[in-house]
Amino acid sequence: MNKHLEQLVLLSKIDQEIDSFEPRIDSIAKNLKDAENKISQINTQISDLELEIEDVKNQKNQNNLHISEFSAKIKELGKKSGSVKTEKEANALKIEEDIAKEQLDSANDEIIRLDKILENKELFKKELLEKKAKEEQDIEAIKASIKTQMEALEKERMDVYAKKTKLVADINLKVLSFYEKIRKWAKNTAVVAVKKQACYGCFMKIYDKTYLSVIKGEEIITCPHCGRILYKEQEDKS
Numbered sequence: 001m002n003k004h005l006e007q008l009v010l011l012s013k014i015d016q017e018i019d020s021f022e023p024r025i026d027s028i029a030k031n032l033k034d035a036e037n038k039i040s041q042i043n044t045q046i047s048d049l050e051l052e053i054e055d056v057k058n059q060k061n062q063n064n065l066h067i068s069e070f071s072a073k074i075k076e077l078g079k080k081s082g083s084v085k086t087e088k089e090a091n092a093l094k095i096e097e098d099i100a101k102e103q104l105d106s107a108n109d110e111i112i113r114l115d116k117i118l119e120n121k122e123l124f125k126k127e128l129l130e131k132k133a134k135e136e137q138d139i140e141a142i143k144a145s146i147k148t149q150m151e152a153l154e155k156e157r158m159d160v161y162a163k164k165t166k167l168v169a170d171i172n173l174k175v176l177s178f179y180e181k182i183r184k185w186a187k188n189t190a191v192v193a194v195k196k197q198a199c200y201g202c203f204m205k206i207y208d209k210t211y212l213s214v215i216k217g218e219e220i221i222t223c224p225h226c227g228r229i230l231y232k233e234q235e236d237k238s
Contacts, residue, residue: 001217001231004175007167008220009231011179012191014164019188021157028149035139042132049125056118063107063114070104175220179229186228193233202226 001009077097084090168176183190192201194214199206204225206214213221214230221230 002219004172005217005220005229005231007171008175008179008191008229011164011167011171012188012229014160014167015183015190016188017160018157018164021153021160024153025150028146028153032139032142032146035135035142039132039135039139042128042135046125046128046132049121049128053118053121053125056114056121060111060114060118063110066107067104067111070100070107073100074104178220182222182227182229186226189228191229191231192223194230195233199223199226199228199230201228206230 074097077093077100081090081093081097084093179190186201189201192199194200194206194211197206197211198204201223202225204223207224210221210224210230213219215232217232222228223230
C-alpha cells in the first residue's frame with residue numbers, strides 16, 4: 001500500500017478513536033445526571049408534601065376553633081335551660097343544643113380523620129427523607145467512580161492525541177490538506193474500505209478500472225460516486 005494512503009488509513013482510525021471519546025464521556029456522566037435527577041424529584045415530592053401537611057394542619061386548627069365554639073355554645077345553652085319559662089322555649093333550646101352537639105361530634109370526627117391523614121403524610125415524608133439521604137450517599141460514590149473513570153479516559157485520550165501528533169508531523173502537507181477537506185463533510189468516513197467491490201462510505205459499486213487501482217494501492221484513489229478516499233480491505237473468507 002502507498003505510504004501516504006497507509007498514513008491516511010491510520011489517521012482516519014485515530015480520528016475515529018478521538019471522536020469516540022465524547023459519547024464515552026457522556027455515558028460515564030449519565031449515571032451522575034440520573035442520580036441528580038432522582039434527588040431533584042425527591043426534593044419536589046418533599047416540597048409538595050410539606051405544603052399538603054401545612055394545609056392539613058390549618059384544617060385541624062380551623063376544626064379546633066369550631067370545637068371550642070360548639071363547646072361554648074352547648075355550655076351557654078345549658079345555662080339558659082335553667083331559666084326557660086315555657087315548653088316551647090325548652091324545645092327550641094333542646095333543638096339548638098342537639099344541633100350544636102352534632103356539629104361538635106362532626107368536628108371531632110374530622111379531627112380524627114385529619115390526624116390520620118397527617119400521620120400518613122408525615123410517615124411518607126420520613127420515607128422520602130431517608131430515600132434522599134441514601135441517594136445522596138450513592139451520588140458521592142458515583143462521583144468518586146466518575147473521577148477515576150475520567151482520569152483514565154483523559155490519559156487514554158492524551159495518548160491518542162500524542163499518537164496523532166506524531167503521525168501528522170510525518171504526513172505530506174498536501175495529502176493532509178486533501179484528507180481534511182474530505183473529512184469536513186464526510187466526518188469519520190473520510191477514508192473507507194472497499195469490500196466486495198463496493199465503497200463502504202456510499203455503498204455504491206466501484207468501476208472495474210477504479211477497483212483495480214484501489215487493489216494495487218499505489219496511489220490515493222477516491223470513490224467516483226461520493227469522493228471518499230478508498231483502500232482495499234481483506235475480504236472475509238466464507
